[in-house]
Amino acid sequence: MGNFAFKKINFILMAIAFTLIVIGFFLMHGSATILEFNPDIFSFRRITLAPIISMSGFTLMIVAILWKPKKEDKV
Numbered sequence: 001m002g003n004f005a006f007k008k009i010n011f012i013l014m015a016i017a018f019t020l021i022v023i024g025f026f027l028m029h030g031s032a033t034i035l036e037f038n039p040d041i042f043s044f045r046r047i048t049l050a051p052i053i054s055m056s057g058f059t060l061m062i063v064a065i066l067w068k069p070k071k072e073d074k075v
Helices: 008-028 044-066
Strands: none
Touching: 008 044
16 A cells, blocks of 8 residues: 655655745745836845745755655565
């Protein structure tokens, strides 16, 4: 019965990766002002930090999918 493709560690890593992706996209989000120019769109948080966090989440998602746990010895 235990012939699943993913183990518990895979799902934990996927949950962490998904959380990182959501945090990165949340950090990219800003106010939608179309009436005036907002220089905050060029902030460090939106231009540098958020994409780094999102890309690390996507990379971790790939690692989580490809991670193969060590074989457990059956007695």
